Amino acid sequence: ALIFPDAYEMGESHVGLKILYDILNRDPEIWAERVYAPWTDMEAALARHQVPLFSLESKRPLKDFDLIGITLPYELVYTNIVTILKSGGVPLWQKDRVKGDPLVIGGGSCAFNPEPVAEFFDAVVVGDGEELIYSLARQVLAYKESAQTRETLLKEMTRSQGVYVPSFFEVDYKEDGTVREIRPLLEGYPGVAKATVTNLDQAAYPRAPIVPNINVIHDRIGVEVQRGCVRGCRFCQAGYIYRPERQRSPDTVKDIVAKSLASTGQEEVSLLSLSVGDYDCLNPLLNDLFDTYEKDRVSISLPATRTETLTPEVIQQGKRVRKSGFTMAPEAGTPRMRRLINKGNAREDLMRAVDNVFREGWRLIKFYYMCGLPMETEADLMGIAEEALQA
Structure with a gap:
């Protein structure tokens, strides 16, 4: 599930989400679908009828996906992350998820300072996501068909440049809420360098983008x-x-x-x-x-x-x-x-x-x-x- 944590009218114009959607759906073994934040009346209706938030394409409940990718375009949508996960029936905190629960990954411009929302995510992609997203999806596919633990999967993900796993670091805060120290907990994983696509001509880009079915902010x-x-x-x-x-x-x-x-x-x-x-x-x-x-x-x-x-x-x-x-x-x-x-x-x-x-x-x-x-x-x-x- 590829999630833009805002209304459809905002998210359907986001080029980054379209790129990831195109990349993943090229593989016949992977099916990527879109999810957006519901408006408040829809959020209330879902709760009233006890219907979990679902995807746009197949109406599949969010909790039934193997991998959830959430774009972090700006800080004002952080509360929508909580709304989406709770409404979708996904355990809110990373520490509470077990095998069988979706793996929740973040990315986007706000991933460069992920700490305010780090405890919601199993992993965060820092930098360009085009090349990483496919390899991460294949890793999750292999994990699903194996007896691997979630921790083992996350350790494998740290081998890829640009992948930040918050649970492998301990953050100490000052009294004013700013970071005093970040201590790595996994040997050989001291920090994260951003992922960078070096050649845009070779990078994937959609040639058949989805046409919105209602007016969106950038309908072009x-x-x-x-x-x-x-x-x-x-x-x-x-x-x-x-x-x-x-x-x-x-x-x-x-x-x-x-x-x-x-x-x-x-x-x-x-x-x-x-x-x-x-x-x-x-x-x-x-x-x-x-x-x-x-x-x-x-x-x-x-x-x-x-x-x-x-x-x-x-x-x-x-x-x-x-x-x-x-x-x-x-x-x-x-x-x-x-x-x-x-x-x-x-x-x-x-x-x-x-x-x-x-x-x-x-x-x-x-x-x-x-x-x-x-x-x-x-x-x-x-x-x-x-x-x-x-x-």
């Missing part, structure tokens, strides 16, 4: 063109944990786009990256995609873009099918604050980019800003309003 094809980032913005966890920066070749991207459009009928493709303007072949790739799909009215969109990478060529490409709006990410309202967070965009660069976008016929631009940054002053907050008015 998402194609990751680049992983990692070279910028080092100080507020951005992803920019550090997903290093080094790696790129998919334009040919691989075009193959994913072509097969995904043919299999889904979607009308929009989004090129995904932490800083898509830094993708080396962005302009020629956009040109090729628009040349190929303009006649089919397929829109090509980009996520939030740095102002210095939003070139006139990129802007002009974006209006070839339909204008979907541009998103820029100044992040802070003054140059001082932007320097502190290592963003470094001058206001002049921002206004120049805005002017270029408006000159090409757009009437809608979205800005991303953050409030509550360290060393922030009232002047920094007022700068947000000033920049918006100036734009």
Whole structure:
């Protein structure tokens, strides 16, 4: 069971879950299904009728799966992990599970600091999961058909780079709740180094993604063109944990786009990256995609873009099918604050980019800003309003 611990409308847009789903279901001996957090009324109905939370595909109760993989995309879903496990009839604490219970594995960006939820998990995958998830699933399959104990299985899993088994460490906390010391309990297993996919062209990626049956937040094809980032913005966890920066070749991207459009009928493709303007072949790739799909009215969109990478060529490409709006990410309202967070965009660069976008016929631009940054002053907050008015 692959779980996104939020509503279907949120989780069905998550690219990472789609990648893992595709990888596992390629093996005829493995059947991966999806599970999402129920809305509160559904949660109450399941409890009232004593029906355990079940999977989307076969309606199989969560407690009957061999392996449960839970994505940890952001901290606000931590309470949903408790809801899902309890509603699914799975023992909440790792220490209470025995042979016959599902093995619960976590992963995702929050896996880099798993301690707040570590006692719920048998193991946590730290880093890229594409190559690990399949080998872990095969290990669980062998375990199911053997007389192995859960502890023996977990010891075998520690041989794979990127696998953290919380029960093999003892964590000592200070009075304020912060970690004082982490002591390894298993000889030869002193710590965990993250797993990294080195070649995105060779990494698995779905060519026939599932089409949602209701509206979801990103109802389109998402194609990751680049992983990692070279910028080092100080507020951005992803920019550090997903290093080094790696790129998919334009040919691989075009193959994913072509097969995904043919299999889904979607009308929009989004090129995904932490800083898509830094993708080396962005302009020629956009040109090729628009040349190929303009006649089919397929829109090509980009996520939030740095102002210095939003070139006139990129802007002009974006209006070839339909204008979907541009998103820029100044992040802070003054140059001082932007320097502190290592963003470094001058206001002049921002206004120049805005002017270029408006000159090409757009009437809608979205800005991303953050409030509550360290060393922030009232002047920094007022700068947000000033920049918006100036734009």
